Amino acid sequence: MRADYLILGNSAAGVSAAEAIRATDSCGSIVIASPEPHRVYGRPLISYLLEGKTSLERIGYKNADFYERLNIEPFLGPGYDAMRLDANAHRATFSNGTEIEYGRCLIATGSIPFTPPIEGLDEAQNVTPFLTLDNALKAQELADRARAAAHAEGRESRAIVIGAGLIGLKAAEAISHSVDRVMVLELAPRILPAVLDAEGARLLQGMLARHGIECRPGVSAQKILVDGGTAHGALLTDGTEEPCDFIVAAVGVRPNTAFAVEAGATQGRGLVCGPDLQTSLPDVYAAGDVVQVRDALDGTERPLALWPNAVRQGMIAGRHMADDPLAPVFDGSFAVNAVDFFEASLLTAGLINPPDNAEGVTCDVRIDEAAGTYAKFVVRDGKLAGYILLNRPDNAGIYTWLIEHETQLDTIDPALFDSAPLNCDFDKTMRWERLHAGYPADRNEKGFLVKRECPSAS
Amino acid sequence: MLDYLIPRYKVLRDADLCTRCGVCERTCSNDVHRVDEQAGRVTADHMKCVNCQRCVTMCPTHALAIGKWPQVGNGSSNWTLECLQDIAKQAQTGGVLLASMGNPQPHPIYWDHLLLNASQVTNPSIDPLREPMETRVFLGARPEALKVNERDHTVMTKLPPQIKLDVPVMFSAMSFGSISLNAQTALAMAAQELGTFFNTGEGGFHHSLKPYADNAIVQVASGRFGVSPEYLNTAAAIEIKIGQGAKPGIGGHLPGEKIDAEVSRTRMIPQGTDAISPAPHHDIYSIEDLRQLIFSLKEATRYTKPVAVKIAAVHNVAAIASGSARAGADIIVVDGFRGGTGAAPKRIRDxxxxPIELALASVDERLREEGIRSTVSLVAAGSIRSSADIVRAIALGADAVYVASAALIALGCHQCQDCSSGKCNWGIATQRPELVKRLNPEVGAQRVVNLIRAWNHEIQEMMGGMGINAIESLRGNRLMLRGIGLTDRELTILGVKHAGE
Amino acid sequence: MKRIYAIEAWCLGCKRCEIACKTQHSATRDTVKALTQEQPSPTSRVQVEGDRFLSLAVNCRHCAQPKCVKGCISGAMQKDPASGLVTSDPAKCVGCRTCVSMCPFGCVQVVSVEGRDIALKCDLCTEDGCIPGEPACVAACPNGALVYWESEE
Incomplete structure (x- = not known):
């Protein structure tokens, strides 16, 4: 069969691209193919699902009529794993043998779990990654079964989560409601090594401990103890053994791009794309976790596996695929993370762990132990380059804006960092410009029609 | 020392309706209200309340009302509570009592004793919605006779300069300093939209009001603040202020703290110095001196602008008006004792x-007797409260009226008479930036425009009822008035018959 | 689309807009009950910043390219393509605060409603998807410091 637009992947980047394509091209045929059998859902919501904060009915990212309304043909199910791509022939082949010829193709296949070389990890059936809805449902099933079995034996149920990144900790939080003891192992010397600094990690670790989640930074598993296909414990790198009823493996992810690389696409730490998000292959675009992004703050090139980034890239790639003349270019990005653990909220953005003694970089740290808040602002060359806000989320987007717009902080009231930032911390001109997009041109800043303007009524 | 004063007002708060939202606290410049989170209620310092009713108006749940302080006097009509309090205040301070706005004493309000006529059968009434109804007025001197070239249809007589009003109402003099620039701007905007005039008062002409110069009357008063050739030439007309109805015989005093950079620039005086307007013009001691000033101003403006003379309604007002007319005034403004002021000694004000009604009638009568009424325009001022007052004023002989208090009330003023404190909660009689900004001139102008348009409709209705289709035909038409509850003497001065006659 | 604009020259900081917003977004639509009795206490979606000398009322800008919508992981935050309105669906929101970290103006509040954290924001006082003449905050402003005008984008 044939499609004008073939989108591989049915998550943030894929559906955003489909929407963008449809906004420009009202009649071209669009196919979305994904091995996941579900209609698009909020992937990061899987931990919230296990906590009961959402449900299978509400987890849908788009309205139920999304595919129908935008006239998209969804090919969803285990057979629709992209296996081969022939860029010259404009053809993709799926695991069930289906071949689809396309006009343009978008690779939005996201991430797949990175399986660490831990002995025994791939032998046990009670080990699951925590990346998809099905993973989450399996984790829940394992947790329920572990609890039933353990309580029948009159002991506490136990789970081990390998990896204290965002996925690992969210998984730990999710299963902690069903499992008595959760231990989180992390090879790095602190939890959330990518999005937190040492002090923030210490505070958060203490908070998680109060909810029965024991984090063990600096310790990982060197061997999974498997008996009859079932993991019942782990030998840790510190030589101790830790029993468990099941394991969530959340060590990391890597871009799901093997078929594209095989087809000849240039890959660095992700697919290398131009500013229009086209890969090195003609008419093959990419968006989301698979794309290697230039970090606007530190200049490094790596995938930015975050939902907002996937949506933005999907929108941009879709518009280029549909030849929208006004399509914006993708010019790099930086990480903004928002995550909550129990009653704590954690927002981080940009550069949060600058190298020691980096020139022109200062860190402004504000800790309020009583209020349980921790804030760190990284300032580089007089501009905000990153922040960590633990339990101080209000108006954080104003800080994000400062990072994005590389605003010189000397124009802004320093009170901005003392508590929630405000629009009135900006000077008059910037305040007006920020808040008055699309303001009628025939009105002045007093709201008067310009023809009746009184230049300076005190 | 214990202050013997007691509160004048009591803040009445309906506990069932109060939500402790704090709007009252945030809106009171007198710091009357305080949200007491600890006590879980809002408290009031009644002593500080001036009854401006800002909080009453702003309260989202209408939980507030201001009552009289319940303290009674001793029953004496002589030693009233107010009298006692005045004495207590002066015993405390040793100062002259200051007051604002016009004379509040319970003297007769003659407007309310004058009834209007309406046509029945003969000279039938006119429906203003169906037929043209002229409310346009020209102010300025008029020639004694008009020579017309019948063949060319041209006027031969050289006409003196006049100003054209689309409505028979102007906004009286209120200076930038006594009122905020936003208040003045609102009146300027309203005057432009209505096709009438505002008056700068003796405060100079602020540069931001240039777009409204064609609708401005500039004032020359005893302090001569802000007067320059440019000032005189920028406006449509010039007014010499001899006196003010609220405080005849008294000058003005704007304290130095109100002379900020903008007021200083506009008045052309140093910042922070007191702006003192002397009681008399120090160069006017006779009608001849007044004539010199009038013609100086006419010379300075090359006889292109009418010059008005504003006098307070005092005992010999008719003679002064006559003298002013003979001195060359094109417009005579008579200001009655209920006219407002930003600050006046209380004893003077009271x-x-x-009253303007008596003054107006006697001035009109005197000018007619002397055969010069038709050569000048006459404007009545000093508490015009409604369109019916305007109709009565015109029927008593005025060409047009000045309103100030009513316009300020449209802007939010609630006549609390505390202008002199400089803490006007409505952003009118204040120069404090945080209070001034409470008056958005565009919102204010719209309200004033609405008011005057409504009044003009009512004037047309009343004229139509009388069978009159042009306001010129109403001027001095005292047959359209009848007195009620008035003595023969009063009726004679007013020149009207009693109802039933 | 029509947008609410703050004219700070005329803002008095009285916060009548906040009270009107709370009433509008309360269960009873009665100011007294909304502010004194309702639990949870209704949240104002307009925030008055500043003091009596400088203040301004900040409302959701209903951006042309809303970052809160791009960031939303649950699909709760949506921009209606026809009306331009950006809304947050409380049923879908999980309270992750991505929108808070994305909104450049601080116009999303995450509050606990019936035990769940959800994001609340200005909805221009829409009911059943239709936009009425004047949002409650604009109607409550005594001084033209909030205006509701057709914007040029």
């Missing part, structure tokens, strides 16, 4: 001057 005891000096006469």
């Amino acid at each position: 005891n000096v001057g006469i």
Whole structure:
């Protein structure tokens, strides 16, 4: 069969691209193919699902009529794993043998779990990654079964989560409601090594401990103890053994791009794309976790596996695929993370762990132990380059804006960092410009029609 | 020392309706209200309340009302509570009592004793919605006779300069300093939209009001603040202020703290110095001196602008008006004792001057007797409260009226008479930036425009009822008035018959 | 689309807009009950910043390219393509605060409603998807410091 637009992947980047394509091209045929059998859902919501904060009915990212309304043909199910791509022939082949010829193709296949070389990890059936809805449902099933079995034996149920990144900790939080003891192992010397600094990690670790989640930074598993296909414990790198009823493996992810690389696409730490998000292959675009992004703050090139980034890239790639003349270019990005653990909220953005003694970089740290808040602002060359806000989320987007717009902080009231930032911390001109997009041109800043303007009524 | 004063007002708060939202606290510049989170209620310092009713108006749940302080007097009509309190205040401070706005004493309000006529059968009434109804007025001197070239249809007589009003109402003099620039701007905007005039008062002409110069009357008063050739030439007309109805015989005093950079620039005086307007013009001691000033101003403006003379309604007002007309005034403004002021000694405000109704009638009568009424325009001022007052004023002989208090009330003023404190909660009689900004001139202008448009409709209705289709035909038409509850003497001065006659 | 604009020259900081917003977004639509009795206490979606000398009322800008919508992981935050309105669906929101970290103006509040954290924001006082003449905050402003005008984008 044939499609004008073939989108591989049915998550943030894929559906955003489909929407963008449809906004420009009202009649071209669009196919979305994904091995996941579900209609698009909020992937990061899987931990919230296990906590009961959402449900299978509400987890849908788009309205139920999304595919129908935008006239998209969804090919969803285990057979629709992209296996081969022939860029010259404009053809993709799926695991069930289906071949689809396309006009343009978008690779939005996201991430797949990175399986660490831990002995025994791939032998046990009670080990699951925590990346998809099905993973989450399996984790829940394992947790329920572990609890039933353990309580029948009159002991506490136990789970081990390998990896204290965002996925690992969210998984730990999710299963902690069903499992008595959760231990989180992390090879790095602190939890959330990518999005937190040492002090923030210490505070958060203490908070998680109060909810029965024991984090063990600096310790990982060197061997999974498997008996009859079932993991019942782990030998840790510190030589101790830790029993468990099941394991969530959340060590990391890597871009799901093997078929594209095989087809000849240039890959660095992700697919290398131009500013229009086209890969090195003609008419093959990419968006989301698979794309290697230039970090606007530190200049490094790596995938930015975050939902907002996937949506933005999907929108941009879709518009280029549909030849929208006004399509914006993708010019790099930086990480903004928002995550909550129990009653704590954690927002981080940009550069949060600058190298020691980096020139022109200062860190402004504000800790309020009583209020349980921790804030760190990284300032580089007089501009905000990153922040960590633990339990101080209000108006954080104003800080994000400062990072994005590389605003010189000397124009802004320093009170901005003392508590929630405000629009009135900006000077008059910037305040007006920020808040008055699309303001009628025939009105002045007093709201008067310009023809009746009184230049300076005190 | 214990202060013997007691509160004048009591803040009445309906506990069932109060939500402790704090709007009252945030809106009171007198710091009357305080949200007491600890006590879980809002408290009031009644002593500080001036009854401006800002909080009453702003309260989202209408939980507030201001009552009289319940303290009674001793029953004496002589030693009233107010009298006692005045004495207590002066015993405390040793100062002259200051007051604002016009004479509040319970003297007769003659407007309310004058009834209007309406046509029945003969000279039938006119429906203003169906037929043209002229409310346009020209102010300025008029020639004694008009020579017309019948063949060319041209006027041969050289006409003196006049100003054209689309409505028979202007906004009286209120200076930038006594009122905020936003208040003045609102009146300027309204005057432009209505096709009438505002008056700068003796405060100079602020540069931001240039777009409204064609609708401005500039004032020359005893302090001569802000007067320059440019000032005189920028406006449509010039007014010499001899006196003010609220405080005849008294000058003005704007304290130095109100002379900020903008007021200083506009008045052309150093910042922070007191702006003192002397009681008299120090160069006017006779009608001849007044004539010199009038013609100086006419010379300075090359005889292109009418010059008005504003006098307070006092005992010999008719003679002064006559003298002013003979001195060359094109417009004579008579200001009655209920006219407002930003600040006046209380004893002056309450005891000096006469009502505009009597003054207007006697001035009109005197000018007619002397055969010069038709050569000048006459404007009545000093508490015009409604369109019916305007109709009565015109029927008593005025060409047009000045309103100030009513316009300020449209802007939010609630006549609390505390202008002199400089803490006007409505952003009118204040120069404090945080209070001034409470008056958005565009919102204010719209309200004033609405008011005057409504009044003009009512004037047309009343004229139509009388069978009159042009306001010129109403001027001095005292047959359209009848007195009620008035003595023969009063009726004679007013020149009207009693109802039933 | 029509947008609410703050004219700070005329803002008095009285916060009548906040009270009107709370009433509008309360269960009873009665100011007294909304502010004194309702639990949870209704949240104002307009925030008055500043003091009596400088203040301004900040409302959701209903951006042309809303970052809160791009960031939303649950699909709760949506921009209606026809009306331009950006809304947050409380049923879908999980309270992750991505929108808070994305909104450049601080116009999303995450509050606990019936035990769940959800994001609340200005909805221009829409009911059943239709936009009425004047949002409650604009109607409550005594001084033209909030205006509701057709914007040029």
